[in-house]
Amino acid sequence: MNYLVGAFKPPCNIFISFADGRNRRQVPLKKENGKTVMAALFQNQENIVGEVVIEPIHGKKVEHNGVKIELLGQIELYFDRGNFYDFTSLVRELDVPGELYERKTYPFEFSTVEMPHESYNGVNVRLRYVLKVTVSRNYVRNIVEYQDFVVRNYTPPPSINNSIKMEVGIEDCLHIEFEYSKSKYHLKDVIIGKIYFLLVRIKLKNMELEIRRRESTGSGPNTYVETETLAKFELMDGAPVRGESIPIRLFLSPYELTPTYRNINNKFSVKYYLNLVLVDEEDRRYFKQQEITMYRILETS
């Protein structure tokens, strides 16, 4: 079959590169085939500048109906795989119809591009940014090349960041009061808090704090909700008695978290929860889930 593959090989190679590609930060990006590649990192309203190089395979001429580059922001819902919803779409024409005989370089620029949403790879949804170069041809398939890049948006620390404080319990059985110092955390933040035992009549075995991500996709009757536990962090070992207070200190940096995404283009949401779980000696679990808001701050390092 090799010759067949060779036969249908595109007659030219297309390279897409960014102008500041050497200096720009690269972050890992998981592709749909499961492989992780490094991709350039951008944020909202940045200029995306670069060039496209088209290099016909030696001696072949490429006849085309024009060359264009598109910048696409797409949401792909996995229950509707392959169907991309473009929330951003910009086009630059690079060349009028004609013939290419030799390597040709086309600079391109998209200025202050609106990229309000971050790249995201979820369980049921993917949001990606991609540059798409199309060499249009008659009768035969267009030659298309993609270049992914990653968008991350930084937000300033919230001006209001209340603590989460709550008393919960089962009557005459277990009463606890817990407190997390903040309700909004950045991705490298630390969760500080404590649990105060007001009443303990059950034999507890341990207590842990879970970080859960709740991804909901679709809308209306077609809503899919997927919950993942990203962290299980043991807070306490053994059975406390009334009056004990147990400290919480959970560093978020080891976990792969994203900011909270609320209703991205009516397609999906990603929310984070802290789940406090108390396990008794018979392995019954008592838990209380609290939503926290995650945000991304500009990393100085």
Next chain:
Amino acid sequence: MIADGVEDEEKWLAAGIAGLQQNAFYMHRALDSNNLRDALKYSAQMLSELRTSRLSPHKYYELYMRAFDELRKLEVFFKEETRRGCSIVDLYELVQHAGNILPRLYLLCTVGSVYIKSKEAPAKDVLKDLVEMCRGIQHPVRGLFLRSYLAQVSRDKLPDIGSEYEGDADTVVDAVEFVLQNFTEMNKLWVRMQHQGAAREKEKREKERSELRDLVGKNLHVLSQIEGIDLDMYKDTVLPRVLEQVVNCKDEIAQYYLMDCIIQVFPDEYHLQTLDVLLGAFPQLQPTVDIKTVLSRLMERLSNYAASSADVLPEFLQVEAFAKLNNAIGKVIEAQPDMPILGVIILYSSLLTFTLHVHPDRLDYADQVLGACVKKLSGKGKLEGNKTTKQIVALLSAPLDKYDIVTALKLSNYPRVLEYLDTETNKVMATVIIQSIMKNKTRISTADRVEALFELIKGLIKDLDGAVLDEVDEDDFKEEQNSVARLIQLLHNDDPEEMFKIICTVRKHILGGGPKRLPFTVPSLVFSSLKLVRQLQGQEENPFGEEESTTPKKIFQLLNQTVETLSNIPAPELALQLYLQCAEAANDCDLEPVAYEFFTQAYILYEEEISDSRAQVTAIHLIIGTLQRMHVFGVENRDTLTHKATGYSAKLLKKPDQCRAVYACSHLFWVDDQDNVKDGERVLLCLKRALRIANAAQQTSNAARGNTGSVTLFVEILNKYLYFFEKGNPHINVAAIQSLVELVTTEMHSETSALDPAANAFFASTLRYIEFQKQKGGAVGEKYEPIKA
């Protein structure tokens, strides 16, 4: 599948150790290759073995120690890591990423130790963070070990005075705060153990707890090692905080152990200065806590402290240690109504020891203690139980060790405590008192004191109510009574008047002693009296000629009555001996009628009471011996007495006894230093009679057994002949001796006589003596010359 629990535990321990070692191996590899990530991963896995709940504290400790050793290596690695440029702060965060809390906290403590050493943050902040974070372990055993690890790694990093970690921000206060907090938390965990798990496993749990107690106590030890804790800080912070925890935990085991710990680890000087606070805690403890032991240890320590140097004594006075202790004991006893009487006695006995050491001059204190003790004992009846009595003996012995009995007798409550003893203990106590007197050679020299003393030891002197004598071991009884006898000998006053009073007092007491005791006590008293007689005898007549004064005569009257009691028991042999002793003393005092009376008594006893033939032999020899030495008698009296004695001799049952008594009687007629008693004829008569009896004895023997028996008697008589011959008795002549020698020689070679090497040797010696005397020459030699051996 139900295997033995212990076996299972061994298995689990082995599995734990295996897991630990395996991960330790990977950890070492990571350390060697400077791979921090792997080092953290494997060390956390290694420490996960400590999460087990299956091991008893004892086995868990084994596992813990292995992990501890590994963590030392890790700590060194962390130190190197920071030197290689890894920020300690990052490291401190990194270890906290571990998902399981127990490994996380062990790692945190390990890094924390390096953190403090790096001085990048104030020691107190790190310490505070560590001790706070450790709250996450609420499981008692795991928590105790973790916190013990924390205590261990932080020990040398406390911001103590003079420590390198002391700074502007870090003071000894922080060090104390840290240790106190760790202590409090550990104690809480330790106490909690008691309330977890099934009720039927209580015993096992208590055993496990006692295995763990040193982990808790170590904190107090660390506190005591902090240089910066001066008296003020101890008084204001350390002690109140520790006591608060001890009192509030309301746990019997913890309270007992920790109070003891406090007493043992902190300096005595501090205890003395904080007595109020310390003692104030005792009544607040649980009613079941063994306070007595703790409190008595405190007093013991303070006593030793007082004994260590005279300089510290003013401190004791200044803080009124005695009053405070006394008060506290009262309160404790009140607070613990169920405390057995043993506890009460232990407490008071410790207090007594204390006051004796600290305030030897304050007899009233000691009396107060005894008084308080009496108060507690009253209404409880006689004390019973081995331990209790032992303890009370200790209580009562304490003053005797410190003072002599004379001083102790001044303690008015002393006899009152004795009243609560049962008979047996009373005796023990009496023995102790006597021993103390003998050991200290105490002189008890007034009748009053003797009276008091005998009141104390009355357990030995007479049968107390309800005493069952048959149970008494014969040897013990003898021992006791001998000691009483010795005691009587020790009572002495140089003043005859007082001495006489003492004798009367003793007599009064011992006469009630009953037949078993009198044979022990009476002789002692008799000899003590005779000693007084001798003393008086050396003196001139009382220059004032007072009628009232003590005279030998008076004493003899008393003696006569005293000895008489023995004959009533009956103990005639003993009485006879004593009569003879008295007679001899009277003889020395030139009191003929008295001496005669004593002899009469002795004779009466001989005739009426002494029927055993062996006893008769002994008695007759005693009589003869004593009578021989008497010089006070006039001819008539002497004749009567000697006549009687000779008569008794001849009437003895066995011929050899008769023979020997009769030849002994010969001495009654010949006293060297008394010229009026040199009746050679009667001597000869006695000897001849002895010979006759000896002959008769041989014949009896021949008739009964077919041989003539020993010639010993003849040899003995020969010796008597020689004695009197030498003394110049004119009636003893060479011929008589010669014939006797021949008689013996013949007898010895006769076929009918039995072989008796002893007799042969005796005879040979006698002959040698004759030869020897011959060779001496001079008057003696001449005298012997005619005798042919």
